Amino acid sequence: MGYTKDQLLARLQELNIDFSCYDHPVVLTVEEQVKYVGHLGGALSKNLLLKDKKHRLYVVSALAGTKDDMKLLSQRLGLGKGGLRMAPEENLLEVLQVPLGCVTPFALINESARYRGMLYMFTSKQICYFHPLTNNVTIALSSSNLDKFLMSIGKQSAYVDLEASPDVGKDNPPDLADLVPSGVPNSSVPVENVTPTNVPGQNDMPKEKTRLPDVKAKPKVQNKCAEKTRSKIPTNGTNVEKFVNDVFDIMSPLFLSEVSKKLNVKQEELSSILDGFRERAAPDLESVTMSLKNASYTARFEAGFETMLNLGLNGRSPRK
């Protein structure tokens, strides 16, 4: 069941996220929304739900004045020139569970959105306006609070400069390619804990130019009781299922293209064989990977123990 606006707002309050809330008649476009909240001084967002050829979904929130250049965005993601298009209405209703005109990052709270290969991209650092799952309300919150919300639902997201127009070509590889969700839609999106390369001076005035060349990904919020001495281990670096999927993702296209060339068979005919093969090999592959992981943990554990016994805390270089 999709979240209602009230459930969402209650959840934001639980998370101590400050926001201001404005009611107005139903609006379906940014132009209409401007009439009711434009005077308040924050930045209106334009929200799109896009889909690529592999049925992965992308929620993009851009500042209202930004030009949409889907072709360029598609190239920057490494999806080719025509790789991205607007997602059909059914995706809005089924996956995000929001009505037309209501795409919003808050829809990612819904369980239906949780398991699709989904990437959220946003491009502003100040206070912004979004619909909280319904078209007759707008809420305003700061981007750090939006971050907080996204962290709480464990969603992968990225800040992207949608104004930039890098030349994507042979010498310039797609700069956003590694944001694309890996694996098959339906896998929960694990999040990397990449240290952000921060560029100072980001609290610019809400104009079209928002210089944000860095990409920041957010770590998943751990259970409270695990908060204490948190070592920053990427939570999916040791994920066996993801590893096995990655291995198949590397091998399958190579295998398909080589075999189809050599035997003069269409790739589509081979891919169903490959799928069956993948299913049959997965349990054994996962088993050996888990053995490897456990063995490597054991070795690390022994080493830590020995270090502690022989050198105590001096055995570890200071973290600060």
Added chain:
Amino acid sequence: MSAEEASAGTEVSVVGKEEGEEQQVVNPWEVSAGKGGIDYDKLVDQFGCQRLDDALVARVERLTARPPHCFLRRGLFFAHRDLNEILDLYERGERFYLYTGRGPSSEALHLGHLIPFMFTKYLQDAFKVPLVIQLTDDEKFLWKNLTVEESKRLARENAKDIIACGFDVERTFIFSDFNYVGGAFYENMVKVARCVTYNKVVGIFGFSPEDHIGKISFPPVQAVPSFPSSFPHLFSGNDQLRCLIPCAIDQDPYFRMTRDVAPRIGYQKPSLIESRFFPALQGENTKMSASDPNSAIYVTDSVKEIKTKVNKYAFSGGQDSIELHRKLGANLDVDVPIKYLNFFLEDDNELEHIKKEYKEGRMLTGEVKQRLVTVLSELVARHQRARAQVTEEMVDAFMAVRPLPNMFG
């Protein structure tokens, strides 16, 4: 008093109370059936647990975004207590942990022993939650003629096979009672013990005045891993964390008792998900026993041994001659290879096809057995390969009292 509470005090392990009718006996130390095998409907009624229906299985599928495990699809894990509450809280974004265990009575593990562990591994992967595994070496010492050293040794040996099932060391804590009982764990044991009268424990477990006090005071040991405060190095500050216990249905009495006591000591009741019994090779009404190696497939069996055991000893529901078989078909209710395929053949379509062809006499017993041998060989080979990679240091790592920072990751 709910129906569940009422049956917590009911005697469920008295044999032959009614004239002429043999009662089935199901408790942690004895499982015996009347004629026609275990009546699971009666058992579920008697114990007061719920049946796991298709809607719940579909819900699990939806929440975990992956196909439900074979054992759920085929109704092998068929009963539960409060599983829906666990699913509710999971849907809300809350956490829970898993608890299962083994009484390490023998070095040799057979496939029946692996079933709860295979299912628990699936639950760990699907829900991404931590797991505690209890090895009740003290229980085996109390009930069998073993020394303390031997019990402890068996616990460690069994731990290796358990690890080989593929548990994630970052999310799994294995402990043996002789090593771990004490501290907060013992405090909880005593709290539980104070809430259960002698009469009650006799009623639940069928103890008699001749039983030594070790047996009578054992139940709290198996009860308290259901409470997160028993593991301060894992869950400190999180006393109300819920627990889900996958187990065979004969363990239900421990947890009926635990659920009865939990609210009285300020803790949450554990939820359960329970399985049927795994049939012995020679038929539903026979027992798998360590003294008869042909009664089960062991994880140490070679492909040749598996082939021999299945071909020679697996009880067949087919007819005596090919002509009769083609005419009448097989009796799937008693056919052990079909029951085993039900547990271990992943492909639903293939299983249906085999069942249909066999029942209608077009497929012969030999072919069914051959398919089973292949399936079991793959399973056992995978286990043996993983088992070969388990070192003493790895067991130490799993059993170390250490924090698990990624346990909910």
